[in-house]
Amino acid sequence: MKITVIGTGLIGSQLATELTARGHEVTAASLSSGVDLLTGTGLDTALAGAEAVVNVTNSPTFDEQSIPFFRTTVGHLLAAGERAGVGHQVLLSIVGVDQVPALDYYRGKALQEELLRGGPTPWSIVRATQFFEFMEPTMSWTSDETAVRLPATPVQPIASRDVVAALADVTTGTPLGGILETAGPERFTLDEIGRVTLAARGDHRPVVVDAQAGLFAAVQGDALTPGPNARVAPTRYQDWLAG
Numbered sequence: 001m002k003i004t005v006i007g008t009g010l011i012g013s014q015l016a017t018e019l020t021a022r023g024h025e026v027t028a029a030s031l032s033s034g035v036d037l038l039t040g041t042g043l044d045t046a047l048a049g050a051e052a053v054v055n056v057t058n059s060p061t062f063d064e065q066s067i068p069f070f071r072t073t074v075g076h077l078l079a080a081g082e083r084a085g086v087g088h089q090v091l092l093s094i095v096g097v098d099q100v101p102a103l104d105y106y107r108g109k110a111l112q113e114e115l116l117r118g119g120p121t122p123w124s125i126v127r128a129t130q131f132f133e134f135m136e137p138t139m140s141w142t143s144d145e146t147a148v149r150l151p152a153t154p155v156q157p158i159a160s161r162d163v164v165a166a167l168a169d170v171t172t173g174t175p176l177g178g179i180l181e182t183a184g185p186e187r188f189t190l191d192e193i194g195r196v197t198l199a200a201r202g203d204h205r206p207v208v209v210d211a212q213a214g215l216f217a218a219v220q221g222d223a224l225t226p227g228p229n230a231r232v233a234p235t236r237y238q239d240w241l242a243g
């Protein structure tokens, strides 16, 4: 199958490798290779002959600028996909994305989903929980030399390689016309994740529960954890940290 992956970051780079290993013909493209979803530059070439396209781009910021980024980029991708006769548009999104309206970034991702659903091409959305790789940056935003401050937000994070496996399965299948949720095997609170992570690093700073700390302070209840039909991935956080 001929597949174009737009975005060559954490997920896109692994996805291109995985799809190639499964025998597919993959074009991987991003801003640095001359394909700009904000302007549409290079898209027609990148999508030529593609049966499926996967959107694993990301906004450069998490603030209000992410909303026009997601609106504009998905618009260009849908229009170019239609011109190229792409039969399947796949988007990576976030579990609970429509339940955290206080976060501009989540509103932007929810808009991205909405535009895809209303677009001309058969589609699939894979909603993943927070990546294991995202846990240390999350902690660093609210850390100093003496302590790490985190809210007790329930999370069920996932290894990026497990997200890639789910995306590869969905991309090579029939368009879902719906949402697949995927998450790791264990549920934590964010402060627990903080303690497990610091212990694995031999870092003796305390983790202080602070309901106002960082991005996830805006999350109400268990909005970030998946529903009962989620695809549960195998990799456990402590095993991943140890690796």
Ligand SMILES: NC(=O)c1ccc[n+]([C@@H]2O[C@H](COP(=O)([O-])OP(=O)(O)OC[C@H]3O[C@@H](n4cnc5c(N)ncnc54)[C@H](OP(=O)(O)O)[C@@H]3O)[C@@H](O)[C@H]2O)c1
Pocket: 006, 007, 008, 009, 010, 011, 012, 029, 030, 031, 032, 033, 035, 036, 037, 038, 056, 057, 058, 059, 060, 073, 092, 093, 094, 095, 109, 127, 128, 129, 130, 131, 134
């Ligand atoms: N972090 C999490 O825990 C999490 C959880 C669930 C879902 N997600 C979603 O997963 C997706 C992918 O995340 P990631 O961590 O793989 O992202 P990433 O590593 O930041 O990579 C983002 C990619 O987007 C490309 N890009 C940015 N602006 C572009 C533009 N205007 N035109 C073309 N390409 C552009 C970048 O290109 P260059 O490299 O060339 O600059 C880069 O390859 C995101 O949409 C995110 O919302 C994340």
